Amino acid sequence: MxxxxxxxxxxxxxxxxxxxxxxxxxxxxxxxxxxxxxxxxxxxxxxxxxxxxxxxxxxxxxxxxxxxxxxxxxxxxxxxxxxxxxxxxxxxxxxxxxxxxxxxxxxxxxxxxxxxxxVKEESGFVLDGAQIRLAQRQVYRDNSIVELTAQEFELLEVLIQNRNIALSREKLLELAWGFEYEGETRTVDVHIRQLRKKLGWEERIKTVYKLGYRLEVAADEILA
Structure with missing residues (x-):
């Protein structure tokens, strides 16, 4: 830390x-x-x-x-x-x-x-059986590799880096897709749904009413 x-x-x-x-x-x-x-x-x-x-x-x-x-x-x-x-x-x-x-x-x-x-810091992130190796761009769940698309991984990295902060769909598009991305915000919803399912994070990635999403992590749960 x-x-x-x-x-x-x-x-x-x-x-x-x-x-x-x-x-x-x-x-x-x-x-x-x-x-x-x-x-x-x-x-x-x-x-x-x-x-x-x-x-x-x-x-x-x-x-x-x-x-x-x-x-x-x-x-x-x-x-x-x-x-x-x-x-x-x-x-x-x-x-x-x-x-x-x-x-x-x-x-x-x-x-x-x-x-x-x-700083050689936070090269990995572990939560609820999911292990994210940020430097290697690899994800494991219960020691089995999880196949993520490149865009799913970009979104996951943004959520981890901004954990416990509510991010609007527009801000997630900006941070994970880039400033030039012109897709509809429902694209975020689709990718969030996939991350929840693949990582078992249905209760971790919270929907923030009329705004967007937040990855909820208590301070004593963070492992890197």
């Missing part, structure tokens, strides 16, 4: 981010100013830092200069949206640079990309 340090001085934003990190199975540590970070990094093993730029005491750019030798991936999350600021962020060694305001699903997607590049 990855541990993510969230350095954000606005408490509502910090709380929103950490709440959603917990929902999808990450551990987190909070910091509200730049000066808190160095002592925290001495105490905690951190896999990723979400870092605001405009922080009290020590701003994000100055902090980045001090921590980049630690080789911890950093995503800047900031309202500073000029090209010069973005270039500065990347030149300092940030993996990504996300402008406020942002959608929480976009943040989670960017976190997943950075973690795949930097």
């Amino acid at each position: 990855t541990k993510i340090l969230v350095v954000e001085d606005e408490k509502p934003i910090n709380d929103l981010i950490t709440m959603n990190l917990k929902l999808v199975g990450h551990e987190y540590v909070k910091a509200y100013n730049g000066a808190e970070v160095l002592p925290l990094l001495e105490q905690e093993k951190i896999d990723l830092i979400l870092l605001d730029v405009m922080l009290p005491e020590l701003d994000g750019f100055e902090l980045m200069k001090r921590i980049r030798g630690m080789n911890i991936p950093v995503i800047f999350i900031t309202a500073k949206d000029s090209l010069a600021d973005r270039i500065t962020g990347f030149e300092l060694g940030a993996e990504d640079y996300l402008i406020k305001p942002f959608e929480i699903l976009e943040l989670l997607a960017r976190i997943n990309v950075v973690l795949r590049r930097n």
